[in-house]
Amino acid sequence: MNATQTRWRWLLWVAVALLLLAAPFLIEATLGRAWVRIADVALLFIMLALGLNIVVGFAGLLDLGYIAFFAVGAYCYALLASPQLAIHWPFLVLLPLGAMVAAVFGILLGAPTLRLRGDYLAIVTLGFGEIIRVLLNNLNRPVNITNGPQGITLIDPLQIGGFSLAQTHSFAGLTFTALHSYYFVFLACAVVSIIISRRLEDSRIGRAWVAIREDELAAASMGINTRNMKLLAFAMGATFGGVAGGLFASFQGFISPESFHLIDSIMVLCMVVLGGMGNVAGVVLGAVLLTALPEALRYIGPLQQRWFGEVFIDPSDLRMLLFGLALVLMMLFRPSGIWPARRRTAENVTERMTEKRHASG
Amino acid sequence: MEIFAQQIVNGLVLGSIYALVALGYTMVYGILGLINFAHGDITMIGALVSLTVIQLLAAAGVPAPVILVLAGGSAVLVCAILGLSIERIAYRPLRRAPRLAPLITAIGVSILLQYSAALIWGKQYISLPEIIEPAQFTIFGAQLTSLQAAIFLLACTIMAGLLWFIKASRMGRAMRATEQNPDVAGLMGVNTNTVIAFTFVLGSAIGAIAGLMVVLYYGLGHYFMGFMLGLKAFTAAVLGGIGNVGGAVLGGLLLGIIESLAAGYIGDLTGGVLGSNYRDIFAFLVLVLVLVLRPSGLLGQPGGERA
Numbered sequence: 001m002n003a004t005q006t007r008w009r010w011l012l013w014v015a016v017a018l019l020l021l022a023a024p025f026l027i028e029a030t031l032g033r034a035w036v037r038i039a040d041v042a043l044l045f046i047m048l049a050l051g052l053n054i055v056v057g058f059a060g061l062l063d064l065g066y067i068a069f070f071a072v073g074a075y076c077y078a079l080l081a082s083p084q085l086a087i088h089w090p091f092l093v094l095l096p097l098g099a100m101v102a103a104v105f106g107i108l109l110g111a112p113t114l115r116l117r118g119d120y121l122a123i124v125t126l127g128f129g130e131i132i133r134v135l136l137n138n139l140n141r142p143v144n145i146t147n148g149p150q151g152i153t154l155i156d157p158l159q160i161g162g163f164s165l166a167q168t169h170s171f172a173g174l175t176f177t178a179l180h181s182y183y184f185v186f187l188a189c190a191v192v193s194i195i196i197s198r199r200l201e202d203s204r205i206g207r208a209w210v211a212i213r214e215d216e217l218a219a220a221s222m223g224i225n226t227r228n229m230k231l232l233a234f235a236m237g238a239t240f241g242g243v244a245g246g247l248f249a250s251f252q253g254f255i256s257p258e259s260f261h262l263i264d265s266i267m268v269l270c271m272v273v274l275g276g277m278g279n280v281a282g283v284v285l286g287a288v289l290l291t292a293l294p295e296a297l298r299y300i301g302p303l304q305q306r307w308f309g310e311v312f313i314d315p316s317d318l319r320m321l322l323f324g325l326a327l328v329l330m331m332l333f334r335p336s337g338i339w340p341a342r343r344r345t346a347e348n349v350t351e352r353m354t355e356k357r358h359a360s361g
Numbered sequence: 362m363e364i365f366a367q368q369i370v371n372g373l374v375l376g377s378i379y380a381l382v383a384l385g386y387t388m389v390y391g392i393l394g395l396i397n398f399a400h401g402d403i404t405m406i407g408a409l410v411s412l413t414v415i416q417l418l419a420a421a422g423v424p425a426p427v428i429l430v431l432a433g434g435s436a437v438l439v440c441a442i443l444g445l446s447i448e449r450i451a452y453r454p455l456r457r458a459p460r461l462a463p464l465i466t467a468i469g470v471s472i473l474l475q476y477s478a479a480l481i482w483g484k485q486y487i488s489l490p491e492i493i494e495p496a497q498f499t500i501f502g503a504q505l506t507s508l509q510a511a512i513f514l515l516a517c518t519i520m521a522g523l524l525w526f527i528k529a530s531r532m533g534r535a536m537r538a539t540e541q542n543p544d545v546a547g548l549m550g551v552n553t554n555t556v557i558a559f560t561f562v563l564g565s566a567i568g569a570i571a572g573l574m575v576v577l578y579y580g581l582g583h584y585f586m587g588f589m590l591g592l593k594a595f596t597a598a599v600l601g602g603i604g605n606v607g608g609a610v611l612g613g614l615l616l617g618i619i620e621s622l623a624a625g626y627i628g629d630l631t632g633g634v635l636g637s638n639y640r641d642i643f644a645f646l647v648l649v650l651v652l653v654l655r656p657s658g659l660l661g662q663p664g665g666e667r668a
Contacts (some may be wrong), residue, residue: 062464112653119396120652122464123595127645130592134642262588266472273465313480327469328451331462349389 024183025174035295036179040251042291043186044244049271049287050193050280051061051240056269057278057341058206058231060213061114062122065129066268069238071260073098073245074106075136076144078255081156084147091158095246102242103235110234114227129265136257151256154211158185158250182251189247197280200236209233210278263320270323274330276337285339294319366503368625369618374509376617377516378578381571383601383609384523385564391540392560395452398467401475401591403443403565403585407436407572409482412489412582419490428492429573436569443474444565448558471539471587478584489580506533512574519567520610528633536560540604589641593620598647602661611659619647 027035048070055063076098080089113124140148157178158165165181200206208229211219220226249255267290275286297315304313313321330337382404390396411432418428451470455463495506527533538546539556547553575590576582597616601608624640651658 027668056461060461062461062469116652119460120599120656123396123592123599124649124652125603127592127648131642131645134639138639226461266468269465269468277461286541317476317479317484320472321480324469324472324474324476328466328473331458331466331469332451332454335458 010215014270020187033179036183036293038291039193040179040182040186042288043183043190044248044251045271045287045291045346046190046284047186047193047240047244047247048268049275049283050197051244052208052268053197053237053272053278053280053283054200054240055233055237056272057198057283058201058209058213059230060209061230061233062119062125063234063237064122064262064265065109066125066237066241067260067265068129069102069105069134069241070245070248070264071136071257072102072238073242074249074255074259075152076101076242077246077249078152078155081250082152083154084152085145085182088156091156091160091250095243095329098246099239099242099308102238102245106234106236106238107231110231111247114230114234117177126246126262126265129262133257133260135316136260146257149257151248151254151258153254155249155253155255157253158182158247186247186251189243194280194284205229205232210234262316266323270327274326274337276339276341279337279339279341282337282339282341284351286337289338290323291323297322331336362483364625365622366501368621370500370503370505370509370622373614374513374578375615375621376597376614377513377520377596378571378574378613379594379617380520380610380613381401381516381567381574382590383597383613384520384606385568385601386591386595387601387606388536388560388564390598391606392536392543392557393415393452393456395463396467396562396595397452397564398464399447399470399474400564400568401587401589401594402471402478403447404568404572404590404594405587406443406474406478407440407458407515407565407569407580407583408582408586409478409487409572409584410439410574411436411569411573412487412576413482415492415576416487416490419492425492433573434569436573437566440572441562442564444561444568445558446500446619448500448561453554455558466520475584477586482582482584484584487582489576489582498561508577512578515570516574521571523563523567524606524610532556532559590647595642596651599648599658600651602658605658605660607661608658615659616644616647 019110019206024036024039027039048066050065051069052066053064055061077094079085080087080094080097081091082088109125113121136146137149139146140150146152153188158181165178165185168175168177170176208219208224211224212226212229248259269288272283273286274290275284276282294316296331297319300313300315300318334340382401385400385403386397389395389400414435415428415433418431423431436621444645447470452463455466466617493508493509497504499505527536531652535546535551535556536559538549538551539553543553544555575586593616594613597612598609599612600616601612620640620643623643627639
């Protein structure tokens with residue numbers, strides 16, 4: 001790479017950064033305030049998808065209950081920063097705590113199951129996700145901890161020092177509503193997540209994960225401690241989920257078990273698979289696309305009303321139908337995703353070549 | 362003691378339904394090494410199809426036995442076609458793909474089936490019209506309805522028939538050969554594609570009957586009912602030793618009994634702290650315990666686990 005290219009690249013990054021910083025104001029001006037909220041949620045989903053990408057994309061462990069870690073992080077924050085238990089701990093304590101608790105849950109789930117085949121892991125994680133939801137729903141008796149299906153309300157908003165994100169602030173001629181302030185916090189967290197993911201990918205750990213994904217036996221004989229590495233992937237993925245959960249709880253101010261359904265796990269999985277398993281940029285793209293797409297689909301309800309006089313397909317059902325179809329079609333026709341990982345592309349090419357050799361020979 | 366006998370009877374009836382669904386998981390897993398996530402939802406489709414047929418015919422005043430046969434028949438037909446097409450479209454092209462790919466496809470198919478059902482039947486619970494008045498009788502101090510007895514006997518007949526079929530028929534032998542080694546079976550003149558397609562059809566048809574039984578037993582149908590049923594049936598298959606047809610039967614019956622007993626006694630044992638709303642957790646606990654203590658299941662070969 002020569003000097004001019006380096007400079008152009010540098011300029012490109014500055015432009016992207018400026019665009020991201022200006023984004024909430026641009027979005028509000030063009031699409032309206034509702035879409036600023038959607039942008040906030042998209043950033044949260046980027047964090048979640050990146051976490052799941054570590055587990056599914058890097059280490060090749062199919063986790064179908066990933067949303068449980070999101071739930072653990074959210075409830076951890078909600079319980080310790082709301083009138084529910086009358087505890088109000090500061091955000092800067094709760095965020096690492098939520099991450100840690102989620103990581104412990106990740107290890108607890110992984111330890112008994114990781115020595116088994118991948119498909120068992122899928123089922124156990126699926127069950128685990130349901131169990132967490134059942135527990136959250138039922139832990140209001142005999143001692144009321146989670147407040148059951150009613151959920152926890154009046155969760156403290158983020159507050160850093162004396163600066164509360166829930167209030168509207170004015171700065172340099174711009175008005176920062178809560179939605180704007182949260183956008184910048186989430187953006188910072190998402191960028192940190194991206195950097196961690198990228199650094200992990202090329203690190204010794206990341207290469208060990210890929211080795212396990214491709215051939216566990218070979219990886220083990222090369223001296224990789226496969227069990228510990230898989231546990232690490234689980235804990236790491238769970239940490240991302242836990243942090244995102246804590247942010248989500250403070251952002252919403254209200255959480256209930258209904259936010260942590262199997263469907264949400266599937267949605268995050270879709271983001272990873274559609275974007276490109278194992279490719280950080282692809283996963284980010286997948287998360288943004290799949291957060292924005294269902295919102296756009298919302299307009300289909302009124303359109304049906306106008307054209308046919310009644311609503312045939314509920315937009316949220318249509319969304320799920322499309323997700324299911326997309327999962328199948330992607331696996332059949334483009335298994336490495338919209339934006340495949342470079343390493344994956346190389347693998348697929350060699351695979352096809354070996355197949356051809358089999359066919360001709 | 363009466364409660365104990367009652368829970369055992371309930372457990373056996375429920376367990377025989379689990380066992381039928383578990384057969385579908387275990388047969389496919391035995392041959393392809395694939396967990397067919399969509400199997401629970403195929404059962405759900407069978408249940409809803411038979412519900413619709415029952416509703417239509419009951420309104421037309423057709424006698425009950427005819428209704429049941431027609432409902433079962435149409436459910437079997439729809440599910441068999443569904444199983445065949447799912448195998449052909451979604452699984453067959455991925456047979457040599459990396460192992461994550463068919464799993465993800467299976468989840469996709471499962472979601473597709475659920476929300477197609479939501480589109481067709483709506484999202485509300487559908488209740489069964491009153492078509493039969495089951496007689497009640499008492500056995501070992503436990504109440505049993507003729508419906509429960511019929512479900513249990515039919516399930517046992519199907520399971521025995523299947524075991525015989527796999528052991529004695531030509532197709533059954535081809536299935537066992539494909540299970541042991543598809544490539545060698547192919548060399549011996551077995552058309553493995555046909556065998557695999559047939560396995561899907563057979564599993565789905567049995568699942569359809571199980572769906573009809575669930576509808577008759579609970580009197581309700583719902584587009585999401587396949588999820589829990591599938592999870593439990595899969596647990597039953599793992600408990601018995603996945604890939605082992607006899608194991609699925611044993612695992613299903615055992616799981617039904619465990620669940621009934623646990624749900625019946627948990628309130629007393631914990632002094633009313635935990636209620637039967639934790640019922641659905643037991644299957645999962647059993648699954649984790651089996652995977653930790655004996656991953657090959659009760660009747661599976663230890664050490665046969667492919668890492």
